[in-house]
Structures are given as C-alpha cells and as structure tokens.
Amino acid sequence: MKKFVNDPKDYVSQMLEGLALANPDTLRYVPEYNLIMRADAPREDKVSIVQGSGSGHEPAHVMTVGKGMLDAACPGDVFAAPPADYVYETVRLVASAKGVLLLVNNYTGDRMAFEMAEELSQADGVNVRTLFIDDDVAVQDSTYTVGRRGVAGNFFVMKAVGAAAERGADLDEVHRIGEKVNSVTRTMGMALTACTPPAKGSPLFELPDDSVEMGVGIHGEPGRRREKLRSADEMVRELVDAVVDDLPFSSGDRVALMVNGLGGTPIGELYLVYGLAHRQLAERGIEVGRSYVGEYCTSLDMAGASVTLVRLDDEIFDLLTDPAEIPIRVF
Amino acid sequence: MKKFVNDPKDYVSQMLEGLALANPDTLRYVPEYNLIMRADAPREDKVSIVQGSGSGHEPAHVMTVGKGMLDAACPGDVFAAPPADYVYETVRLVASAKGVLLLVNNYTGDRMAFEMAEELSQADGVNVRTLFIDDDVAVQDSTYTVGRRGVAGNFFVMKAVGAAAERGADLDEVHRIGEKVNSVTRTMGMALTACTPPAKGSPLFELPDDSVEMGVGIHGEPGRRREKLRSADEMVRELVDAVVDDLPFSSGDRVALMVNGLGGTPIGELYLVYGLAHRQLAERGIEVGRSYVGEYCTSLDMAGASVTLVRLDDEIFDLLTDPAEIPIRVF
Numbered sequence: 001m002k003k004f005v006n007d008p009k010d011y012v013s014q015m016l017e018g019l020a021l022a023n024p025d026t027l028r029y030v031p032e033y034n035l036i037m038r039a040d041a042p043r044e045d046k047v048s049i050v051q052g053s054g055s056g057h058e059p060a061h062v063m064t065v066g067k068g069m070l071d072a073a074c075p076g077d078v079f080a081a082p083p084a085d086y087v088y089e090t091v092r093l094v095a096s097a098k099g100v101l102l103l104v105n106n107y108t109g110d111r112m113a114f115e116m117a118e119e120l121s122q123a124d125g126v127n128v129r130t131l132f133i134d135d136d137v138a139v140q141d142s143t144y145t146v147g148r149r150g151v152a153g154n155f156f157v158m159k160a161v162g163a164a165a166e167r168g169a170d171l172d173e174v175h176r177i178g179e180k181v182n183s184v185t186r187t188m189g190m191a192l193t194a195c196t197p198p199a200k201g202s203p204l205f206e207l208p209d210d211s212v213e214m215g216v217g218i219h220g221e222p223g224r225r226r227e228k229l230r231s232a233d234e235m236v237r238e239l240v241d242a243v244v245d246d247l248p249f250s251s252g253d254r255v256a257l258m259v260n261g262l263g264g265t266p267i268g269e270l271y272l273v274y275g276l277a278h279r280q281l282a283e284r285g286i287e288v289g290r291s292y293v294g295e296y297c298t299s300l301d302m303a304g305a306s307v308t309l310v311r312l313d314d315e316i317f318d319l320l321t322d323p324a325e326i327p328i329r330v331f
Numbered sequence: 332m333k334k335f336v337n338d339p340k341d342y343v344s345q346m347l348e349g350l351a352l353a354n355p356d357t358l359r360y361v362p363e364y365n366l367i368m369r370a371d372a373p374r375e376d377k378v379s380i381v382q383g384s385g386s387g388h389e390p391a392h393v394m395t396v397g398k399g400m401l402d403a404a405c406p407g408d409v410f411a412a413p414p415a416d417y418v419y420e421t422v423r424l425v426a427s428a429k430g431v432l433l434l435v436n437n438y439t440g441d442r443m444a445f446e447m448a449e450e451l452s453q454a455d456g457v458n459v460r461t462l463f464i465d466d467d468v469a470v471q472d473s474t475y476t477v478g479r480r481g482v483a484g485n486f487f488v489m490k491a492v493g494a495a496a497e498r499g500a501d502l503d504e505v506h507r508i509g510e511k512v513n514s515v516t517r518t519m520g521m522a523l524t525a526c527t528p529p530a531k532g533s534p535l536f537e538l539p540d541d542s543v544e545m546g547v548g549i550h551g552e553p554g555r556r557r558e559k560l561r562s563a564d565e566m567v568r569e570l571v572d573a574v575v576d577d578l579p580f581s582s583g584d585r586v587a588l589m590v591n592g593l594g595g596t597p598i599g600e601l602y603l604v605y606g607l608a609h610r611q612l613a614e615r616g617i618e619v620g621r622s623y624v625g626e627y628c629t630s631l632d633m634a635g636a637s638v639t640l641v642r643l644d645d646e647i648f649d650l651l652t653d654p655a656e657i658p659i660r661v662f
Contacts, residue, residue, distance in 0.1 A: 002523035002524055002540070002543075002560065002634055003523070003563075003600055004523075004563040004566070004567070004596065004600040004601075004603055004604050004636065005562075005563050005600070005603070006562045006563050006564050011599075011603065014563075014603045014606055014607070015599045015600075015602045015603045015606070016602075017606040018602035018603050018604070018605040018606025018607070018609070018624075019602045019605075019606075021605065021606050021609045021610075021619075021622075022602065022605050022606075022609070022622040022624055023622075055599070056599065058597065058598050058599040058602070059598060063598070063602075192333035192334070192335075193333055209333070212333075229333065231336075231337045232334075232335040232336050232337050232345075233337050235335070236335070263597040264595045264597070264632065264634075265335065265632070266389065266594040266595070266626075266629055266631055266632050267389050267390060267394070267626060267629070267659075268342075268346045268386070268387065268389040268631070269334060269335040269336070269346070270335075271346045271347075271349035271350045271353065271389070271394075272335055272336065272342065272345045272346045272349050273335050273349070274349040274350075274352065274353050275345055275346070275348040275349025275350075275352050275353075276345070276349070278349070278352045278353070279352075288352075291352075291353040291354070293349075293353055293658075294659065295598060298597055298598070300597055300599070301595065301596070301597050301634070303333055303595075303632070305335065327624075328598075328625065329660075
C-alpha cells in the first residue's frame with residue numbers, strides 16, 4: 001500500500017489534526033467526537049449546518065467547514081457512517097437559537113445515525129431538520145442504499161444552504177433551498193482504478209487494465225456496468241448523456257457544470273474532461289453559467305471522475321456565488 | 332494507461348481548451364502559441380509576469396494565470412520546454428510599458444528557451460528580465476539541470492511578484508522581490524509511485540511496491556536515493572530535516588509551510604503529512620505563520636508529496652496574503 005500513513009487506525013484522526021493545525025484561527029478539532037467545527041460556532045444569529053459521512057471523500061465534508069458553508073462536519077472512519085451519539089454531540093455543540101439543518105448523503109448507515117441524532121436532539125428541544133441528498137443517477141438502489149446515492153452534487157446543496165443561513169434565513173427557508181437544489185442536481189461518475197482503504201491495504205475491488213466501472217459509487221460499490229476503456233470523448237459522452245437525460249436538462253437550460261476528480265486523477269485530465277463536457281452540452285443547447293473543476297467528493301486514491309449538472313435559476317446562481325471561507329484555497 | 336485522454340498528442344491543447352472554457356471571462360487561450368493569458372493583458376500600468384515550463388505540472392503554471400499572479404503561461408508539451416519562439420510571442424502579447432518579468436524553473440531546456448526569448452524581446456525594445464527559481468534541495472546537479480531544480484516553491488515566487496506587480500512596483504523592484512523569496516524558499520519531495528506520460532502510455536520508471544524515491548524530481552528524474560517505504564512519520568521527518576537543514580531554518584523562524592501533492596495522492600493524506608510536518612517544525616522551535624495544503628506543482632499522476640518552507644518576514648507575508656484571482660477555486 002503506497003500511502004502516507006502511520007498506524008491505519010489513526011489515519012482519520014491524524015488527518016483531522018493536520019486540518020486543524022493548518023487552520024488554527026477558523027477551525028476546531030474535537031477528538032472525543034471526531035468532529036471539525038467552526039471556531040466561532042454556534043452563531044446564534046444563523047441556522048447551523050451540519051454534514052457527516054464516512055471519511056475518505058475529502059474535501060467532503062471536513063474541509064468544507066467555514067463561513068458560508070458548514071458549521072460542523074462529523075465524519076466516521078473511512079467509508080463508515082459516524083456513530084449516532086457523535087452526530088448528537090455535534091448537534092449539541094453547534095445548536096443555535098435559529099436551529100440546525102442536518103445534511104445527509106443518502107446511504108443507509110448515515111441515514112440511521114442522523115435520524116437517531118435528530119430524534120435525540122429534538123427531545124432536548126433543539127429545532128432540527130434533516131435533508132437527504134441523492135444526486136447520483138447511476139443506479140436506483142445500490143449496495144448501501146435504498147434509493148439513489150448522494151455524491152458530488154452534495155457540494156451545491158452545502159453551498160446554497162450555507163449561503164442562505166449566512167444571510168439569516170430561518171430553518172424552513174434553508175431547508176426549502178436545500179431541497180430545491182437537490183431536486184435540480186444530477187451526477188454520474190466512473191472509475192478508472194479501484195481505491196485502497198488504509199486499513200485494508202489492498203484495492204477494494206479488481207478492475208482490469210483495459211476496463212472501467214461506469215457509474216461507480218464513491219465507496220467503490222458497483223455502478224451500471226463494467227466497460228472497456230475508451231477515448232475520453234466517448235466516456236465523457238456517456239456520463240453527460242446519463243446526467244442530461246435523467247432530469248432531464250433541456251435546450252435553453254443554464255447550468256452549473258462540475259467535473260469532480262475521485263482522488264487519483266490529475267487536474268490536467270479534469271480540465272480536459274471539462275472541455276469535452278462543456279462542448280457536448282453546447283451541442284444540446286445547454287449553456288454553462290458557472291464551472292467547477294477539481295476535487296469535491298473523492299473516493300480515497302481512486303482514479304476517475306464524475307460530472308454534475310445543476311439547473312440554475314437566479315436564486316440558486318446567486319447563492320452559489322456568495323462568498324465562503326473554507327480550508328481549500330491556494331493562496 | 333488509465334487516463335482521460337483522446338489522441339495523446341492533443342492532451343495539452345484539449346486541457347488548455349477546457350481551462351479557457353471554464354474561465355471565459357478571465358482567461359484567453361491562444362492555440363497558435365499554446366499559451367494561456369489574462370483576458371485583460373497587457374495592463375500598461377503594471378509589470379507583466381510570465382512563466383513557462385513543460386506541461387504535466389498543473390496547476391503550475393497555466394492555472395495560476397489571473398489577477399495578482401501570472402499574466403501569461405506558455406507551457407510546452409508534457410515534460411518538454413516550450414519552444415523559444417512561443418515564449419517570444421507570449422512576451423509580445425503581454426508586454427507592457429512597465430516591462431516583463433520571466434519566471435523560469437531551473438531546467439536546462441527551459442533556461443535556453445527563455446534566454447533566447449529574452450534576447451529577442453530586448454532587441455525589440457521590450458524591458459524584460461528573467462528570474463530563475465531553484466528551491467529543490469534534493470540534489471545539486473541533476474538529469475535536466477546544472478544547479479538545483481525549481482519545483483513547488485515556485486508558487487511563492489509567482490504569488491509575491493504577482494502581488495508586487497499588481498501594487499504597481501517597477502521591474503527592478505518586482506525582480507528584487509522574486510530573488511528574495513527564492514533565496515529563502517526550500518523544497519524536497521518524494522515519490523511513492525512513478526508517473527505515466529500520455530504519449531508514453533507506461534510508467535516513466537520502475538518503483539517496486541516496497542520502495543520510494545526520496546528527493547524525486549517533478550519529471551520522475553532520480554532524487555537522492557531509493558528507500559524502503561516507511562511510516563509517514565519517518566518519511567515526513569526525512570523531508571522536513573532535509574529542507575530545514577539546508578537554508579538552514581532556525582528556532583525562532585516564522586515560516587510558510589506547504590505540503591504539495593504530486594498528482595495522485597489524495598488531499599486527506601496531504602493533511603496528515605501537514606500535521607506531522609507542523610509538529611516536527613514546532614519541536615525545532617519553528618513557527619508556521621501560513622499554511623498551504625493541496626496541489627501546486629505536480630508530476631502527472633505520481634503519488635507523492637513535497638514539503639516547502641519559506642522564511643517569512645513582514646514584506647513576504649504581506650505579499651503572500653494579497654488577494655489573487657486564479658482558476659483554482661472551489662466556489
């Protein structure tokens with residue numbers, strides 16, 4: 001296993017320590033509950049936003065904590081849901097008078113943990129609601145889900161509800177915006193290689209040198225089918241067609257286009273994919289109003305990419321362009 | 332070869348097309364000379380900053396073009412210096428009345444191309460100077476250099492001279508700042524895996540499953556030695572010690588600390604490395620005043636990382652914290 005790791009059981013905690021050390025003024029790491037929170041949370045004048053998931057998807061979600069996005073993220077171990085009591089403690093730490101919105105990518109383990117934490121928090125009198133994200137068009141049910149999976153499109157929900165909360169919207173309004181963004185967001189990804197969890201030390205699945213997994217899940221779970229490796233043009237077209245035809249997006253639509261790397265694909269290739277996707281959308285009369293290229297929701301060191309589209313209207317565009325201050329920056 | 336690529340000979344041009352399509356308001360792609368420039372260049376009220384290098388190191392340098400950093404980047408093909416006449420044409424396109432500063436990572440091919448372009452531009456009456464960057468402490472001379480190589484520390488030179496130029500400094504002053512930043516910047520990297528150039532289609536070198544290349548170059552060229560894979564603690568200590576002992580950095584110094592991914596290493600591992608490096612510096616009495624974690628100068632899909640330190644003073648800190656607007660963003 002070619003990784004920067006000490007004891008694999010410390011992988012997540014040492015990553016979170018590094019994250020907090022790199023952001024001493026803005027983030028706080030609480031090792032007892034394995035969580036990252038804004039140093040200034042709770043802010044009583046705004047709804048608090050919390051997201052959790054397994055680790056291994058960074059920057060989701062521990063690296064999107066900050067002004068204008070999450071108030072806290074409570075990750076589990078690699079590819080494992082956080083314990084319900086850790087989620088509950090996270091809510092306790094950031095609960096504000098205006099309430100708490102819990103964001104959950106639709107996986108069975110995460111749903112159970114968050115629903116239990118929501119009940120416990122409500123019993124404490126916290127004003128809390130939960131919103132499930134399910135943007136992945138690849139498969140209907142899957143290894144870890146009933147219904148569709150939540151993947152990179154999650155970023156747009158976090159960004160929009162984070163902006164709305166920062167503007168002072170109440171919990172119902174923030175929830176409405178999150179549901180709305182989720183309803184117009186669609187994603188599909190593909191793997192060129194498998195990923196290797198630190199504790200396992202070997203690839204999660206076998207993928208021959210001439211094959212790709214089309215519609216792969218972000219835990220390496222199966223997608224639509226195993227295919228032969230083809231040209232970027234052809235593979236990107238399959239992703240774009242699947243995403244466009246699902247909502248469906250139509251000629252005249254204005255969209256945000258995200259090309260998300262799954263962890264092991266260099267940014268040069270992601271921009272190449274972006275260019276192809278952008279031109280394929282133009283052929284269909286779909287205009288890109290805002291672009292996102294980089295890593296947003298990964299699967300450890302998996303080589304691969306996903307394509308996400310969001311149908312923009314003035315409200316969503318406006319929320320997406322609000323400022324945010326999170327750890328991921330280059331200067 | 333598991334990559335998103337069509338014909339490998341179109342890899343660079345299709346990446347640059349994607350980059351320009353994703354940034355239509357701020358960047359311009361000029362295919363004749365394979366260059367990316369600011370849409371508003373030349374700005375006659377400021378010194379123009381140009382950097383070139385082989386491709387495959389993205390985001391360096393085509394993705395650091397923008398307000399507060401580069402005015403143009405003229406990349407060559409993958410791991411190949413740009414032709415001298417393309418560099419010359421780049422200077423022609425962005426030359427301003429205040430002059431042009433050429434930034435060159437110290438590799439023989441790049442030096443030759445930029446020195447020739449500088450002469451041709453001077454003959455045209457352009458006020459142009461060149462600055463060489465050589466932050467890599469791994470080896471003295473190397474496969475492609477006389478003297479030390481320029482690697483990820485290059486980012487700090489670009490950022491500081493870009494900020495100084497934006498503030499209106501003249502060419503001599505911008506050059507002075509660049510030399511100063513380079514003189515207090517040191518880097519060393521290591522490879523966990525080799526990288527695969529699209530046109531070659533197979534790894535550039537062999538690296539057994541239990542081995543790493545300590546001090547690797549960003550074109551896969553040899554470093555100090557081949558070693559056994561060890562714990563992150565031990566490997567990071569070797570990088571930090573090599574960098575600290577070179578300048579040397581001393582107790583009481585305040586530094587910028589960059590952990591740079593080489594293309595195939597996930598950001599979770601980079602934050603783990605950051606935390607270890609941060610603590611090792613604290614043991615030596617060296618304070619981190621500013622942190623950078625992510626990809627800044629890569630080697631295609633190579634798994635690995637480098638550690639860079641910059642000794643900060645008020646002038647450098649101030650320039651590094653000036654705003655910049657480049658393609659790499661997450662919202």
